[in-house]
Amino acid sequence: MPDIQTTQTGGRVAVMDLGTNTFHLLIAENIADTFNEIFKLTEPVKLGEGGINKGMIQPAPFGRGMAAMQKFEALIDEYGVTNVKAIATSAIRSAKNGQDFIARVKQATGIEITTINGAQEATYIYHGIAASGCLSGTNALIMDIGGGSVEFIICNDDEILWKQSFEMGAARLMDRFHQTDPIPLASIKAMTAYLNGKLADLFKAAIKHRPKVLIGSSGAFESFAEVIELSKGRNFDLKTTKSYEFDTDELLDLIEMLAKSTHTKREATKGIIPVRVDMIVTASLLTIYIMQKLGIADVLMSTYSLKEGVMAEMLGI
Structure with a gap:
């Protein structure tokens, strides 16, 4: 990937949206009261595969989720990110082993995942659409x-x-x-x-x-x-x-x-x-x-x- 220089308007930030089907990574920086997208990646983890209505993340999707987070860790290091926010939604918040996934990610990558409820999720979506x-x-x-x-x-x-x-x-x-x-x-x-x-x-x-x-x-x-x-x-x-x-x-x-x-x-x-x-x-x-x-x-x-x-x-x- 090309080395893109950070502007003097501020450091780069990364958002990780950890959904049921896909994990998203967005890296951006603040320029003139908006954000300039630097890099974006979607990983098809299918975290709910085989267990979405049973309340469990099954071993194969658990492994895919871990691999995606390790890839994201390497990318935020590569792009010189200074601030990271990882947001977990439905699959992780409702799974019996969701907290285990969060702990494993923290141990393996140092990334702290925040689980949000549905109301918080809706508010973030509104601001994104706006x-x-x-x-x-x-x-x-x-x-x-x-x-x-x-x-x-x-x-x-x-x-x-x-x-x-x-x-x-x-x-x-x-x-x-x-x-x-x-x-x-x-x-x-x-x-x-x-x-x-x-x-x-x-x-x-x-x-x-x-x-x-x-x-x-x-x-x-x-x-x-x-x-x-x-x-x-x-x-x-x-x-x-x-x-x-x-x-x-x-x-x-x-x-x-x-x-x-x-x-x-x-x-x-x-x-x-x-x-x-x-x-x-x-x-x-x-x-x-x-x-x-x-x-x-x-x-x-x-x-x-x-x-x-x-x-x-x-x-x-």
């Missing part, structure tokens, strides 16, 4: 579909009006409902009934605050955008994209295709990274469910999420 420029004076619903949890935030560019985290992320939904591929209609109906029961608080908040826009926070929404753009033969670089506005019909057509697809078809679809090949089905079904249930047709994607929100706080932006 930094992307997606918010306006119109009330919006942010949806961040992780592997372990889903955060919903009703907000505008001035404030958070309501927020809640639900332990029903794409990996948990897949483990519960997507056992056969393509996913059977009976499983879709069962998932719909499950969501009807779980999301009553969201529906009440939506009636009160009436969000007009759905903003998907990175993750599966990045894949939706990439698949749509690549299918048109366009160059689409997520690294230079902060936000993306979906054509509603294109998005609905894509979701229908994914819901009917096989693993082999999804694997061969340009724009779907390997770690999302299977979980994108339940993420797609959750997306169309929310659109239809709340009557929202305008959908945006932000590539900024939790790690950018944490970064903004660390740099005082």
